Amino acid sequence: MSIHLKSKSKAGLSDYKIKSAIDDLLQPGILSYKKILLLPPDLTRAFSYAGVITNYIYHKLKDIAKVDIMPALGTHQAMTKEELSEFFGDIPYDLFIAHDYRNNVVKLGQIPGEIVSGFSEGVMEDAISISVNKQLFEGYDLILSIGQVVPHEVVGMSNYNKNIFVGCGGSDMIDGTHILGSAFGMERIIGRDHSPVHKVLDYAENNFLMDIPLKYILTVTTQQADKTHVHGLFCGREREIFEAAVALSQEKNITFLDEAPKKIVVMLDEKEFKSAWLGNKAIYRTRMAVQDGGEVIILAPGVKRFGETDISDMLIRKYGYVGKERIMQLCRQTEDLGSNLAVACHMTVSSTEDRFRVTYASKHLNKDELESVGFGYMDYYEAISMYNPKKLKEGYNSVKGEEVYFIGNPTIGLWAERNKFEKTPSSKKRL
Numbered sequence: 105m106s107i108h109l110k111s112k113s114k115a116g117l118s119d120y121k122i123k124s125a126i127d128d129l130l131q132p133g134i135l136s137y138k139k140i141l142l143l144p145p146d147l148t149r150a151f152s153y154a155g156v157i158t159n160y161i162y163h164k165l166k167d168i169a170k171v172d173i174m175p176a177l178g179t180h181q182a183m184t185k186e187e188l189s190e191f192f193g194d195i196p197y198d199l200f201i202a203h204d205y206r207n208n209v210v211k212l213g214q215i216p217g218e219i220v221s222g223f224s225e226g227v228m229e230d231a232i233s234i235s236v237n238k239q240l241f242e243g244y245d246l247i248l249s250i251g252q253v254v255p256h257e258v259v260g261m262s263n264y265n266k267n268i269f270v271g272c273g274g275s276d277m278i279d280g281t282h283i284l285g286s287a288f289g290m291e292r293i294i295g296r297d298h299s300p301v302h303k304v305l306d307y308a309e310n311n312f313l314m315d316i317p318l319k320y321i322l323t324v325t326t327q328q329a330d331k332t333h334v335h336g337l338f339c340g341r342e343r344e345i346f347e348a349a350v351a352l353s354q355e356k357n358i359t360f361l362d363e364a365p366k367k368i369v370v371m372l373d374e375k376e377f378k379s380a381w382l383g384n385k386a387i388y389r390t391r392m393a394v395q396d397g398g399e400v401i402i403l404a405p406g407v408k409r410f411g412e413t414d415i416s417d418m419l420i421r422k423y424g425y426v427g428k429e430r431i432m433q434l435c436r437q438t439e440d441l442g443s444n445l446a447v448a449c450h451m452t453v454s455s456t457e458d459r460f461r462v463t464y465a466s467k468h469l470n471k472d473e474l475e476s477v478g479f480g481y482m483d484y485y486e487a488i489s490m491y492n493p494k495k496l497k498e499g500y501n502s503v504k505g506e507e508v509y510f511i512g513n514p515t516i517g518l519w520a521e522r523n524k525f526e527k528t529p530s531s532k533k534r535l
Contacts, residue, residue, distance in 0.1 A: 105132065106340030108348050116325070116333035122153075123160055129319065129339045130164070137169040137245045143267060144250040146175045147187050150376055151327040151516055152252030153334050155191040161248065162195050174201040174239055176251070176271025179278060179446055180382075180412050203237055209274035211235045212312040215304055220284065223303040228287050234308045235274030240316055250321045253338075253349040254357050255518035257388040257453045258285040260299035261353060263322055264346040265309045275446075281305070282449035283435070286428070290453045291392055295358055295518045296530045297350045306343065320345060324352045327516055360522040364395035365500070365509035371493040373513060374406035380420070380464075381412040384454040385514040387462055392520035392528075393509075399461040403487055408468040410477065416447045424477040425455040 109125050111117045130137075144158045162171050173195065175183060182202040183191070192200075212234045221229040240247060249267045256262035258281065259270070269277055285293055285301045293299040322345060324336035336352040338345035370386035377383040386402045394400055411417030419441055423434055431452050435442045442448075455478070456462055463480035465487035474481045491503060496510040511519065 105129065106342055106345050107338065108345065109337040110352060111335050114333070116335050117337060119156075122157070122334060122337055125337050125339065126157065126161065126321065127164075129321070130161070133246065134165075134168070137165060139170045139242075139244050140165055140172070141239065141242070141244045141247045142171065142173045142250060143176050143247065143272060144173065144192070145252065145263075145267070145271065146177050146180055146183050147191050148180060148376065148382055148515075149252050150191065150373075151325055151332045151513075153323050153325055153332050154250045154252060155193065157250055157321060157323070159193040159195060161250075162192075162199075169245070171199060172201055172239070172244075173199050174203055174237065174272065176249075176267045177203045177205070178271050178273070179205055179416070201239060203239075203272055205273060205278055206275050208238050209235045210238045210241065211274070211276075212308075215307055219307065220300075220304065223307075224284060224288055224300040227300070228284050230280070232280035232284070232304060233274075233276040234269070234312055235277045236268060236313075237272045237274075240268075240272065240313075245317060247316060247318045248321055249318060252323045252325060252516070253346065253353045254324075254516045255295040255353070255389070257290050257294050258282050258449060259301040259305070260293045260296045261302075261346075261350045263349075264320060264343070265305045265313075266301075267320075268313065268318070269305050269308055277308075279445035283445040286449040286452040287432070290388060291528050292530050294388065294392070295354065295520070295525070297347065299530070322346065322349045324349050324356055325516060326356050327513060357516055358518045358520065358525075360520060360525065361393055361509075362522060364393055364398070364521045364524070365507065366395045366398040367401065367506065368394050368398070368509045368511065368519075369401045369403065369491045369496070370511045370514050372402060372404045372407065373515075376406070376515070377404060378406050378408055379412050379417075380404075380407055380410040380454070380469075381416060381450060383407045384450070386511070387456070388453045389514040389517060390511065390519050391456075391460070392518075392524050394460045396459055399463060401463045401482065401487065401491065402465065403484070403491065403493060404464055404466045404469075405484060407464070407466045410469075411447070415444060416450070419444055419447045420451060420477060421473075423451065425451050426478060427455045427457050428452045431455070 144154045217231045251263035322338040338349045410420040465482040465484045471481040
């Protein structure tokens with residue numbers, strides 16, 4: 105069965121409606137479930153409502169089945185005990201499994217180069233190996249992939265089978281899809297469905313994963329202060345639920361601007377954003393909005409490093425955010441970056457291509473560190489004195505006579521100048 109639930113209220117769906125819909129999803133086979141795997145996102149999707157949903161499903165099923173929970177980390181750091189408790193509530197710590205994208209994965213096959221070439225309109229001709237965490241094949245009666253649909257820089261719109269093949273994928277799968285998205289062009293992908301990466305993920309699911317008992321639970325949300333509003337809940341296995349969620353997310357999570365701001369100031373939550381790997385959402389969620397020659401100022405009190413892992417941090421520090429063409433060249437010429445293509449993709453989508461400037465205001469990264477990778481530096485306390493996030497309102501503000509566009513959290517949004525977004529050629533819908 106599939107569930108399409110949308111709210112007509114600005115406040116979103118009630119807890120009662122959300123839980124009732126999940127009850128309906130689970131009911132047909134609930135008595136036969138003995139072993140269940142939940143695949144929610146990690147804390148980087150703090151406003152997805154997935155933590156609440158995961159907690160509800162756990163308590164509903166824990167007395168009739170063994171419930172395992174494996175957050176779909178992708179390349180992110182494993183969550184701490186405190187973070188797990190904050191996001192998922194009172195679920196016992198020993199039920200969580202940490203996904204390791206370099207180990208504990210199994211290779212399922214590959215997507216031939218000619219198929220990839222067709223999906224990417226000839227931009228990329230390399231085969232992509234398909235690998236996912238072994239845990240998916242541990243004899244579960246039901247696997248529930250829980251997550252949020254929102255604009256995404258690599259795939260176009262996040263979640264659905266991205267949660268499986270990237271969130272729970274192996275390094276070769278993650279690298280292959282990320283470099284595909286990077287090569288095709290982030291601005292042709294973000295905020296759209298049917299990207300080359302989506303086509304690769306659909307092919308992988310249809311050809312390699314149809315035998316596992318997988319169902320999706322997808323949310324579409326907005327955030328106001330600390331309140332998450334769930335505007336849509338879409339459940340089932342068919343792609344139609346994802347397409348419905350995409351349409352709603354495009355309505356709720358994309359802000360179109362008639363004119364490009366010259367200066368955009370973005371606030372990063374100190375608990376949520378601890379690396380530029382995550383914090384650079386402030387760049388790629390605004391790059392289609394900022395004016396040529398303009399500036400994005402990132403207020404980043406919690407950002408302590410560039411990469412999420414030691415390897416990614418080292419590579420970013422070594423090569424910097426030097427633009428798509430140079431990064432692609434380095435991938436071909438160097439072994440270290442060439443064998444870490446997801447890092448290369450991150451560096452590409454975070455580069456300005458000399459079209460605008462990025463200035464980081466961090467408590468922890470100093471001027472030399474930031475300038476060495478291609479960013480500008482501003483003292484954090486000077487920055488928040490000038491651009492006080494507690495006083496600025498979402499959208500346009502006047503700061504000492506200067507027009508500034510303020511974004512309080514880039515996590516679940518995309519900002520774009522309307523003409524730029526509409527005129528950017530995207531991927532063909534179907535091949």
